[in-house]
Amino acid sequence: MKNVYVVTHTEAIHHVQGLAGGWYDTSLTENGRNQARKIAVALYSEIGEQNIPIYSSDLKRCAETAEAFAEVFNSTVIIDRNLREMSWGDADGKNREWLSKYITPKPADGNILDHKIVRNAESRRDVGTRIQSSVNKIVNKPDDNIIIVTHGFTLTFVIMAWLRIPVENMDYCRFNAGPGGVTLLHEDDLFQSRFVMYINKQDYLLN
Numbered sequence: 237m238k239n240v241y242v243v244t245h246t247e248a249i250h251h252v253q254g255l256a257g258g259w260y261d262t263s264l265t266e267n268g269r270n271q272a273r274k275i276a277v278a279l280y281s282e283i284g285e286q287n288i289p290i291y292s293s294d295l296k297r298c299a300e301t302a303e304a305f306a307e308v309f310n311s312t313v314i315i316d317r318n319l320r321e322m323s324w325g326d327a328d329g330k331n332r333e334w335l336s337k338y339i340t341p342k343p344a345d346g347n348i349l350d351h352k353i354v355r356n357a358e359s360r361r362d363v364g365t366r367i368q369s370s371v372n373k374i375v376n377k378p379d380d381n382i383i384i385v386t387h388g389f390t391l392t393f394v395i396m397a398w399l400r401i402p403v404e405n406m407d408y409c410r411f412n413a414g415p416g417g418v419t420l421l422h423e424d425d426l427f428q429s430r431f432v433m434y435i436n437k438q439d440y441l442l443n
Contacts, residue, residue, distance in 0.1 A: 237378055237380060237423065237424060237425050238375065238382070238422070239382070239384070239420060240374075240375060240384060240420070240421040240422075241384070241419070241420055241421075242386060242394050242395075242420075242421065243279075243301065243305070243416070243417070243418050243419075244385075244387060244388050244418075245272075245300075245301040245385060245386070245387060245416075246271035246272045246275070246297075246301050246415050246419045247264065247265045247267050247416070248262045248263065248296075248306065249263055249264070250330070251415065252265060254332065255330065255331055256328060256329060256331075256335060257297075257323070257324070257328075257387065258323050258325075258328040258329075258357075259295065259309065259321065259323045260324045260326030260329035261295050261296050262296060262297060263297060264296075264297055264300045264301065269300065269304065271441055272300070273302040274440060274441060275304075275418065275441065276308035278440040279418070280308050280309055281377045285309075285381055286309055286310040287311050287440070288311055288381045289311065290302050290312070290313050290314065290381055290383045290384075290385065291313075291314045291319065291384045292313050292315055292316065292319065293321070293385065293386050293387060294315045294317045294320060295320050295321065298386060299385075302383075302404070305383055305385065309383075318366040318369060319367070319370055319385075319387075320386075320387065321385065321389055321390055322357070322362075322363045322389050323356070323417075324350065325354050325356030325358070325359040326354050326356050327353070327354045335354070338354050338355075339354060340354060340355075341427040343416075344414065346409075348407050348408065349361045349404070349406065351422050360393075360407060363405060364393050364396070366382070369388055370397075371394055371397035373424075375398065388411075388412075388413045388414065388417075391401060391411060391436075392410050393406060393412060394409045394419075395419065395421070395432060396409060399430055399432070410423040412436060412442060414438060417435075417436035417439060418426045418437045418438070419432070419436060419437070420432075420437070427437055437443045
């Protein structure tokens, strides 16, 4: 049996500033730090196991969220650059007005797998390829319980990688997730069937 808890980082500075995230590297707000600890405490009471592996994107907002979990779970954070958000290229750190001016429309042939939303951005293929590589390495290890701290958009690719969906088919799928959302992925012992138990659970923030 394996449980993978995927946590999207909590409130970050770029959220309150109304700026695009991507690889724009902002820290958590004070509220975000409080949220991270609250979720960590709630999950620890549910899992009840210390020293479980905690994997995190290297961007500050994820690494800081993961550190709150490491403190509660008495664990260390394993930084993985491949778990970072999609790069928005020239749009990283820009406001919505800038993005609406320079965004590149969907191509006429409908191929969004290789589409780049603005200049120098990553494509969905780029993100899917690196996320799939990391997820495969993480879940093939013998740990029964795992925490992955990542970003709202890349959560979709973590889920698809978990379900063994080929990168070629990672074009139109999208799962919505807000700051501090928790997604539970489960694999059974009998057939190694992979389940998505819930997505973007935010009840932990209400306690």
